[in-house]
Amino acid sequence: MKEAKQRSTCPVSTSLDLLGDKWTLLIIRDLVFGGKSTYGEFLQSAEKIATNILADRLTLLETQGMLTKVVAPDKKSKFIYRLTEKGIDTVPILVTLLLWGVKHGPTVIDPGLLKEIQTEPAAAIEKYQRLVREKALLPLE
Amino acid sequence: MKEAKQRSTCPVSTSLDLLGDKWTLLIIRDLVFGGKSTYGEFLQSAEKIATNILADRLTLLETQGMLTKVVAPDKKSKFIYRLTEKGIDTVPILVTLLLWGVKHGPTVIDPGLLKEIQTEPAAAIEKYQRLVREKALLPLE
DNA sequence: ATATTTACTTGCAATTTGCAAGTCAAAGGT
DNA sequence: ACCTTTGACTTGCAAATTGCAAGTAAATAT
Numbered sequence: 001m002k003e004a005k006q007r008s009t010c011p012v013s014t015s016l017d018l019l020g021d022k023w024t025l026l027i028i029r030d031l032v033f034g035g036k037s038t039y040g041e042f043l044q045s046a047e048k049i050a051t052n053i054l055a056d057r058l059t060l061l062e063t064q065g066m067l068t069k070v071v072a073p074d075k076k077s078k079f080i081y082r083l084t085e086k087g088i089d090t091v092p093i094l095v096t097l098l099l100w101g102v103k104h105g106p107t108v109i110d111p112g113l114l115k116e117i118q119t120e121p122a123a124a125i126e127k128y129q130r131l132v133r134e135k136a137l138l139p140l141e
Numbered sequence: 142m143k144e145a146k147q148r149s150t151c152p153v154s155t156s157l158d159l160l161g162d163k164w165t166l167l168i169i170r171d172l173v174f175g176g177k178s179t180y181g182e183f184l185q186s187a188e189k190i191a192t193n194i195l196a197d198r199l200t201l202l203e204t205q206g207m208l209t210k211v212v213a214p215d216k217k218s219k220f221i222y223r224l225t226e227k228g229i230d231t232v233p234i235l236v237t238l239l240l241w242g243v244k245h246g247p248t249v250i251d252p253g254l255l256k257e258i259q260t261e262p263a264a265a266i267e268k269y270q271r272l273v274r275e276k277a278l279l280p281l282e
Numbered sequence: 283a284t285a286t287t288t289a290c291t292t293g294c295a296a297t298t299t300g301c302a303a304g305t306c307a308a309a310g311g312t
Numbered sequence: 313a314c315c316t317t318t319g320a321c322t323t324g325c326a327a328a329t330t331g332c333a334a335g336t337a338a339a340t341a342t
Contacts, residue, residue, distance in 0.1 A: 007163075008187035009249035011242025012170045012235055019238070022148075022161040029153045039320050046149035050300050055321055077308040077319055086245055093241060094153055096233040097160070101152025104227055108150035163330095180289050191331050196290055218288050218339040 018064055019090065023049055024057050025097065028083065028090055031067070032132050033113075037080045038072075061087070082136045091129050095121055159205055160231065164190055165198050166238065169224065169231055172208070173273050174254075178221050179213075202228070223277045232270050236262055 007013050019025055030036040030045055042054055058081065061067050066087035072078035095117060101107050102114060117124045148154050160166055171177040171186055183195055199222065202208050207228035213219035236258060242248050243255060258265045 006246070007189075009247070010167075010170070010187065011239045011246065011248040011250055013167060013188055013242070014246035014248050015238040015242035016163050016166060017246075019241075020161065020163040020166070022157050025157060025161070026154060029151070040318085043320095046151065047154055048148075051321070052301090052323085053299070056298095075309075075319080077306095079320075089241055089244060092237040093234070096237045097156040098152045100160075100230055100234060101154070101156035103230060105147070105152065105155035105158075106150070107152040107155050109152055181287085184289095192290070193292085193332090194330070197329095216288080216339075220289075 015093075018060075018066075019093065023047075023053055024061065025090070025094060027054070027057055027061065028066070028087060029094055031081065031083050031087075032091055032094060032128055037082065038078060039081075066090075083132055085133075088129050088132055091132075092125050095125050156234075159201075159207075160234070164188075164194055165202065166231070166235060168195070168198055168202065169207070169228060170235055172222065172224050172228075173232055173235060173269055178223065179219060180222075207231075224273055226274075229270050229273055232273075233266050236266050 006017055026045065026047055026049070027042055030042055034041075034045065036042055036045070039054065039058070042058075043049065043051065058067075058069070062069055064086075065084055067081050067083050069079050069081055072080050098109075098117065099121070102109060102118075116127075147158055167186065167188055167190070168183055171183055175182075175186065177183055177186070180195065180199070183199075184190065184192065199208075199210070203210055205227075206225055208222050208224050210220050210222055213221050239250075239258065240262070243250060243259075257268075
């Protein structure tokens with residue numbers, strides 16, 4: 001599993017030490033914008049993450065305090081993953097990546113969401129952070 | 142070299158297709174905040190990128206239109222790398238990564254720069270984008 | 283002429299990724 | 313009770329990527 005070493009004291013570098021790969025931020029995207037919260041749901045995303053990579057990243061994110069794992073109230077064999085405040089703090093990163101992707105790549109995105117994020121990025125960030133925070137407090141799905 | 146495929150049409154995903162690794166954004170950081178612009182200067186950064194990885198990422202960034210390569214006016218054996226507008230558009234990503242790193246990791250950063258970025262992120266982003274843009278128009282160093 | 287600088291390449295070993303298949307406990311169906 | 317399905321992982325291995333260390337080659341410098 002690994003992935004612990006800090007390459008330097010630069011804050012950009014330390015962020016990339018944890019978030020700088022092709023999958024980690026996609027899992028967080030699914031949690032924030034995809035309404036997903038279980039292993040099986042993450043597997044279904046369009047990018048088709050491999051099962052071993054997903055398991056690796058989930059335990060990594062958990063050990064790094066980005067998310068918590070809890071058994072589903074309706075099913076003891078199911079787990080629900082929720083972002084911690086540390087994880088919720090990555091929403092601005094997701095949003096800036098989204099805006100750059102929209103501008104420079106061939107992408108498809110819900111027009112309503114795009115307009116919301118483009119016109120008032122700061123407000124949109126706060127809104128989705130609030131939504132995911134509230135969801136974490138619900139009586140569990 | 143590789144690195145071309147688009148995994149999905151999600152803008153977050155397409156951004157990560159190009160920027161989602163441990164080194165690419167560090168090179169851009171050096172260009173924006175480090176005042177660096179040559180192969181040798183990138184090699185000197187604290188994270189100690191390997192020479193083959195650096196060469197790979199530079200050609201990748203060049204083919205993707207993120208930066209341009211031009212011979213130095215004073216030395217024909219030296220090249221100067223400059224960000225394109227597409228590359229300059231990644232500054233908001235760098236800044237959000239920086240702010241997350243400052244908040245959640247043990248990092249060291251110039252207090253003046255930090256205060257500037259923390260109090261008025263949008264203004265700071267515009268300022269550094271302008272600075273790197275102006276530098277690209279200078280009579281070359 | 284010789285040495286040094288600058289920008290890479292090349293040759294592996296080690297690590298990481300990506301499939302495909304297998305395991306295992308808990309639910310659900312009959 | 314027994315069999316099937318669901319959900320969450322593990323395991324085995326080939327392929328791709330990364331990380332050293334060393335080597336190449338064209339310009340400059342001495």
